[in-house]
Amino acid sequence: MTRYGLGVFILRVVVPIMISLSLVMRPSIMCLIYLGMLLYLPFINLIDERNLDTGAFKYIMTFVPYQTMATQLGFYLYTQSTNEILEDENASLRRLLKNVGLAPLNNLDALYSVCWFGPEVVMIMVSLLYTWAVRMMASKAASEDVTGDADQVWLEKFKYLKISASAGKFITIIFLLWSAMWHHCIFGVCYFLIFLFFMTVWAFNKSLITTLSTLLFFCMPISMTHTIGQYVLQIEQVQYQLSDRSTQLRILGIDQLANPKPDYGPDYTHYEYGHKDLVRLLYPVIVYVLYYFMVNEAMMLNSLNKFLKEQRKRGFRTQWSKRMLVMAAKDSETDKPDTGNLQSLIGESTKHKIWRHTLNISRNIIALIVKYSYVGTICAYVMWSVTFLTWSSFVLLTLGIALWMVPDQRKATVYSCFGVIVFSYIDMTYLYIVGIGDGYLLSVWDDERTSIFHYGKITRFMTLEVCIKVMFTVMFWITIRKYTQDKESVQQKKQLAEKAGMSETDSLTEKRETVLEKICLYFLVRYWIVAIALFIISWCVFMNVVRIFRIVNMFEYLLFMSILQLSFRLWRRLLLKFWFLLIAVTLMNMMFIYFCQIRGIEHWMEERFGVGKKFHAEYGALITSSRSYINRLFFPAIFVTMTLIQIRFFHATFMRITDSDNKQLPAEIEASKEQFGKFFRHVVDWTNMAFLFMEIHIIKAVTLMMFLMCILDPSALYFLILCRWCSA
Numbered sequence: 001m002t003r004y005g006l007g008v009f010i011l012r013v014v015v016p017i018m019i020s021l022s023l024v025m026r027p028s029i030m031c032l033i034y035l036g037m038l039l040y041l042p043f044i045n046l047i048d049e050r051n052l053d054t055g056a057f058k059y060i061m062t063f064v065p066y067q068t069m070a071t072q073l074g075f076y077l078y079t080q081s082t083n084e085i086l087e088d089e090n091a092s093l094r095r096l097l098k099n100v101g102l103a104p105l106n107n108l109d110a111l112y113s114v115c116w117f118g119p120e121v122v123m124i125m126v127s128l129l130y131t132w133a134v135r136m137m138a139s140k141a142a143s144e145d146v147t148g149d150a151d152q153v154w155l156e157k158f159k160y161l162k163i164s165a166s167a168g169k170f171i172t173i174i175f176l177l178w179s180a181m182w183h184h185c186i187f188g189v190c191y192f193l194i195f196l197f198f199m200t201v202w203a204f205n206k207s208l209i210t211t212l213s214t215l216l217f218f219c220m221p222i223s224m225t226h227t228i229g230q231y232v233l234q235i236e237q238v239q240y241q242l243s244d245r246s247t248q249l250r251i252l253g254i255d256q257l258a259n260p261k262p263d264y265g266p267d268y269t270h271y272e273y274g275h276k277d278l279v280r281l282l283y284p285v286i287v288y289v290l291y292y293f294m295v296n297e298a299m300m301l302n303s304l305n306k307f308l309k310e311q312r313k314r315g316f317r318t319q320w321s322k323r324m325l326v327m328a329a330k331d332s333e334t335d336k337p338d339t340g341n342l343q344s345l346i347g348e349s350t351k352h353k354i355w356r357h358t359l360n361i362s363r364n365i366i367a368l369i370v371k372y373s374y375v376g377t378i379c380a381y382v383m384w385s386v387t388f389l390t391w392s393s394f395v396l397l398t399l400g401i402a403l404w405m406v407p408d409q410r411k412a413t414v415y416s417c418f419g420v421i422v423f424s425y426i427d428m429t430y431l432y433i434v435g436i437g438d439g440y441l442l443s444v445w446d447d448e449r450t451s452i453f454h455y456g457k458i459t460r461f462m463t464l465e466v467c468i469k470v471m472f473t474v475m476f477w478i479t480i481r482k483y484t485q486d487k488e489s490v491q492q493k494k495q496l497a498e499k500a501g502m503s504e505t506d507s508l509t510e511k512r513e514t515v516l517e518k519i520c521l522y523f524l525v526r527y528w529i530v531a532i533a534l535f536i537i538s539w540c541v542f543m544n545v546v547r548i549f550r551i552v553n554m555f556e557y558l559l560f561m562s563i564l565q566l567s568f569r570l571w572r573r574l575l576l577k578f579w580f581l582l583i584a585v586t587l588m589n590m591m592f593i594y595f596c597q598i599r600g601i602e603h604w605m606e607e608r609f610g611v612g613k614k615f616h617a618e619y620g621a622l623i624t625s626s627r628s629y630i631n632r633l634f635f636p637a638i639f640v641t642m643t644l645i646q647i648r649f650f651h652a653t654f655m656r657i658t659d660s661d662n663k664q665l666p667a668e669i670e671a672s673k674e675q676f677g678k679f680f681r682h683v684v685d686w687t688n689m690a691f692l693f694m695e696i697h698i699i700k701a702v703t704l705m706m707f708l709m710c711i712l713d714p715s716a717l718y719f720l721i722l723c724r725w726c727s728a
Contacts, residue, residue, distance in 0.1 A: 007137040008046055010129060016041055016292065018126045020285075022119035027234035027258050027271060030068060030101030031119055035231055037061065038288075039224060042295035046137075047161065047303045061130050065123035072102065072120050079104040095266035099237045103269075112270045161304045168297035169212055173198060175290040176219070177470065181463055183283045184435040185253030187226045191290075192432055194219050196425055203421075203477040205484040216298045223291035226253060230284045234258040236268060251436055255280045364516040371517075373478040374413040378403050379641050380472040381420070386590075386637045387468065388451045389597045392423065397594070401587070404644045414483040417476045424473045428466050435462035519680060525653045532642050533557075536582075539635050552585060572658060579647050583640055590636040596621040597633075 019038045023031050040057060075097075079085060085094055085104055097103065103116045173195065180192035194215055201211040232238055233254050242249065246256065257280060260268035273281065369376070381400030385393040399416060406412045451465060540554045560578050564571040595601050623629050646654075706725060710718045 003136055007133045010133040011041075011044065011046060012296075015126055015130055015133075018122055018129075020288075022122040022126075023231065024273075025115050025118045025122070026101060027231065027236075028101035029099055029235065030071075032231070033064060033068070034119065034123060035228065037064070039227065039291070042292050043299065045299055045303060047306075058131070058134055061127050065120060065127045068101075069120040069124060072117060075102045076105060079106060091266040095237070098266070098268065099235055108269060115270050161300055165297065165300040165304050168293060168300055172212070172216075172290070172293045172297050175286065175293055179223075179286050179290045180432070181467055182286055183253060183279060184432060184463065185251060186436070187222065187253035187287075189429075189432060189436075190222050191219070192429070196428075199473075199477050200421075203480040203484075205481055205488065212297065213301065216294050220291065220294050220298070223287055223294065227284065227288050227291055229254045230287065234271070236260040236264060236271075240264045253283075255283070257281060257284070361516070368517055368520070370478060370482050373475060373482055374410045375645070376475045377413050377417060377479045378409070380475045382637050382641055384469070384472050386594070386633045388465070389594065391598065392427070394594065394598075396420070401640075404648060409648075410483070414479055417480050421473065421476050421480075424469060424476070428469050428473075431462055431466050431469075435466070521653075525650045525657065528642075528646055528650050529654065532639075532646060535639060535642065539631075539639065553582070556582065556585070572655065575655070576647070576651060579643050579651070583643055586636050586640050590633065590640070593621045593623075593632050597623060 016038060019034055019041070022034055023038070037057075037060070044057065083106070084090065085097070086106065094104070101116075101119075105113045105116065108116075176191050176195040176198070180188040180195060182188075198211060198215050229252075233242065233249065233256055239256055239260070249255070258271040258273055261270055261272045262268065378400050381396045381403070385397030385400065387393075399420075403409060403413055403416065451461070536553065536557055540550055540557065556578070560571070560574075563574065596605075621632075623632060703725070706721065710722050
């Protein structure tokens with residue numbers, strides 16, 4: 001680690017932790033000064049380290065801890081010289097001084113004395129550490145001007161800024177959501193709405209720098225006020241005055257964490273953090289970390305803009321400077337005799353190659369997910385509907401099934417996302433507000449069975465429900481962002497074509513599939529149908545209770561596999577019809593069970609059709625546990641989605657590659673092997689070898705399974721099969 005990196009680590013990590021420790025040891029008015037230092041600390045610009053040694057904050061950090069320590073020592077000497085402060089008529093003054101942070105140490109335990117004196121000792125250590133780090137960074141900057149290493153450090157700072165600004169955006173957004181979900185409160189509503197605002201702007205592909213600056217401008221005062229309020233409430237006198245407003249403060253998002261012991265009054269000796277709820281204990285830390293990252297991100301963006309302006313003034317590009325530095329490093333290495341230089345260069349090249357391939361694969365996977373995000377959005381519609389059983393969720397289920405039938409799925413899905421996102425925002429905000437203050441408004445939900453979480457022992461199911469709906473909404477945001485990016489790209493290409501005098505057909509390049517997409521398509525076309533078959537046979541076999549629809553599905557599956565064994569041509573001819581039949585049967589069953597879970601439907605069906613609770617139980621529509629919920633709603637939804645994906649994306653290609661009259665298939669496979677590279681050729685060859693091995697030895701596996709079946713479940717039918725098999 002360089003001296004600059006060490007200084008950044010000390011000022012950004014070590015110093016805030018030590019100041020926080022001093023605040024926790026003794027909540028008092030004097031420690032509010034340290035809280036102000038902690039809140040100002042992320043505003044320090046570590047990029048311009050030449051001004052660190054001359055800033056006013058440095059002198060505050062140096063002067064204030066010694067001044068408070070001198071005040072503590074003076075008060076200690078005063079209490080040792082006289083017992084006037086301990087008299088009963090000075091009880092109010094003694095209580096006030098303890099709230100300030102000055103306590104007589106007469107007859108106190110050593111541990112309690114450390115708690116009263118400890119913050120000043122810690123702050124003096126912070127002052128020394130801060131001064132040393134600032135001088136180290138400032139002296140390094142001065143030596144750079146003399147030795148001519150300013151360009152190298154400039155590149156190091158620029159790299160630090162780019163990484164910090166890029167990572168800071170995502171960390172800030174994550175902590176916004178985390179601060180909102182950790183504790184349902186009024187401040188949390190503000191964090192949650194700001195999170196939704198930022199993600200909406202991101203989905204519409206707007207400028208993130210401008211949006212993030214606006215977001216930080218509005219959210220920094222909120223989190224600062226929240227942090228100060230949380231700390232002020234820990235002071236004994238404030239707690240005593242607001243003891244009858246604990247419920248209102250809890251709803252606001254401010255909790256009492258430190259309790260004065262043995263009791264309120266002038267004779268309390270220490271604070272005790274005896275709260276067992278980790279949610280409340282960690283919430284102030286999360287709020288401050290959110291504030292810290294927001295301020296740091298604002299400083300990073302401001303410094304990054306200044307560095308970009310400085311880069312233009314210097315007149316050279318960053319990449320060119322990096323190349324010059326690399327060449328200089330290589331020249332310096334050639335002057336040094338090193339027998340292992342060739343081996344080190346080979347190892348370095350291999351490491352860089354692995355890193356580059358990893359980044360390329362990750363980038364291609366993300367691009368593939370974004371390209372087909374509309375498929376994930378349709379699946380999110382279906383999963384949302386079966387996770388939360390309401391009338392509005394049933395609309396999403398109908399929409400998710402209908403979108404598979406339309407010709408232009410991508411555009412239809414994007415258009416549907418706008419309305420669904422508005423509904424999602426209203427729904428999530430309403431549920432968040434309902435869960436404020438430990439769920440004071442949740443009594444109306446006690447007798448409801450509106451989601452899978454009501455069947456389990458989950459204490460914060462409202463928070464979990466909001467988090468899962470946010471996860472579903474992420475797919476909606478990605479789909480809209482992809483659509484807006486494609487739209488802007490098409491407009492830019494049209495403008496370039498008009499300037500170049502080209503026609504629209506010549507200017508717009510065709511959308512070509514990537515190598516990763518072709519490889520995924522190659523294997524999914526061949527093996528997705530196998531995944532569906534394994535899923536349905538596992539679903540039918542491993543269900544505990546035999547139901548009517550389970551018998552029907554098992555009969556259809558066995559009949560279909562029998563046709564496959566007898567005639568492959570007939571099987572191919574019936575394949576599409578079989579998929580539609582399975583979808584229809586599964587949907588009819590799932591719809592009936594779905595409707596039976598909505599409140600009021602059971603009573604309405606009994607009055608209208610005479611279908612009572614006994615029929616629901618026999619059919620399987622009566623759900624009493626999360627396991628039965630998953631078996632009767634989740635698994636059918638997953639199966640229908642998998643089958644629709646097979647029909648939509650893979651069926652036509654599967655029929656083409658399984659056509660015995662297709663003479664071009666071997667040539668296409670060989671061309672794919674040559675195009676996709678050596679690794680793909682090995683995978684295809686090993687796959688073919690595995691299938692050849694299975695084709696030769698499958699009869700042995702079948703025989704072994706038959707013997708096991710006869711041994712584990714003796715019966716006359718199995719005995720006849722075994723006799724026929726042995727006589728063959």
